[in-house]
Amino acid sequence: MGLFSAERSPGAKLLLALLVGVVLSIPLFSVWLLVYDRQQQSQTALASTAEGWGGPQQIAGPLLVIPYRSTVAETVTEGGRRVVRSREVWQELTLSPEVVDVESKITPERRRRSIYEVVVYEAGVSGKARFAMPADLSRFGVAVADMALERAELRFGLTDPRGLYGQPPRVSVGGQKLRLQPGGGTPQTGPSGFFAWLDARPLAGRPIVADFSFAFRGNGWVSLAPQAGDTRWRVTSPWPHPSFQGGFLPSERRVTDQGFTATYRVGNLALVQSLVSTGPATPRERVPPPPRGVQHVEVASAYGGGSGYDARIDLVQPVDLYSQVNRATKYGFLFIGFTFLAFLLFDVIGGVRVSAVEYLLVGAALVLFFVLLLALAEVIGFTPAYIAASAAIIGLNTAYSAAVLKSWRRAAFIGALLTGLYVVLYILLSLEAFSLLIGSLMLFAALAAVMYLTRNLNWGGRTAAEAG
DSSP states (O other): OOTTSSSOOHHHHHHHHHHHHHHHHHHHHHHHHHHHHHHHHHHHHHHHHHTTTOOSEEEEEEEEEEEEEEEEEEEEEETTEEEEEEEEEEEEEEEOOSEEEEEEEEEEEEEEETTEEEEEEEEEEEEEEEEOOOTTGGGGTOOGGGBOGGGEEEEEEESOGGGBOSSOOEEEETTEEOOEEEOOOBTTTBTOEEEEEEOOGGGGTSOEEEEEEEEEEEESEEEEEOOSSEEEEEEEESOSOEEEEESOOOSEEEEETTEEEEEEEEEHHHHTOOSEEEEEOOOOOOOOOOOTTOOHHHHHHHTTTTOTTOEEEEEOOSOOHHHHHHHHHTTHHHHHHHHHHHHHHHHHTTOOOOOHHHHHHHHHHHHHHHHHHHHHHHHHOHHHHHHHHHHHHHHHHHHHHHHHTTOHHHHHHHHHHHHHHHHHHHHHHHOGGGHHHHHHHHHHHHHHHHHHHTTTOOTTSOOHHHHO
């Protein structure tokens, strides 16, 4: 009795359903590739939409950099003899502020291109930083007399300076406005940023306070690299879906439907770094803008963004439809398996013959659900698309089952089964943390039901209905 003979044993019918299910794995995998391809296209479109606006931004500084004279010894060869000579070089003393107090207001904006949407933002930053000459400066081998305090620099870091917009940044010390220059930067952001020449001679006798404010644009996320002895950062925004990331979390935060507020407090002991550092003088560098087509997240990472010692706020979208469709597709075999199981039980117990072609057509409709879900979700959103696609497939398979099973009553059972499956799948997608538990319980219940209904079935012989 062959697999494709007119009269098959229950075991052969089971193997036939399994074979058709394996064949359907090919289009199901193709749907998964389609979701991935559409997701890549959306990322390309979003990067193009945000191009020129500014990428994910990390702000750092200010840092006070003071050149000083230092004597170094070097060994040279003269007349066949090694001679130690001393020469004077310029190096840099970098001071982090004792206290920096920063306030930021982030204003998000949704921008669309075709069916794709990206969240960009405008951010205003203002603050004060207090610098003081270290009491233990001699430990670093630097004397105030060797410093060129009149040639000091106040450096600010911003990963993507293309995002600077509106009024130019304003920096003042002691009520005197400073003229800003491009470049400078900080160790966290590289040479990208801006700086100002500063006559820091008053620093020898008392602390100095720098006031600053600037505005910039970006997309995705914004972060602050704390560097001061005491960093205070207060952030407000009307965006209701923030994600707090990075190495530091806010000490206080409040998130509502109207937006969020967050307050960070970070000390330099948590940064594992001193407020004072010395090193060779850094040459002037200019970071070129990222090339066209490069995603902003990758660019920011290349410039030092997203380190473990930053406080980062992501302006996330509440629903990522591609990840949801991708997760739904992974449950495709569950849909095919449960539906085929119902047809198989009608076949081996109810005596209603189901052919391989009928299995294949029903399975093709189940696979088509995920294509409809993806296509509709890009236009009308995930939940409306899920309702529309599931209703269409339930109606199609229920009507077809009425013809295959020779009964609208049996077809109603198939429709109820599919409705239950789609409801459970939506719950699984909504409750990500419990999806494995719910899926495991469903499979256990299905296996128990099959074992009970087929407990007296002779899988190797003909059914009673066929024998009659």
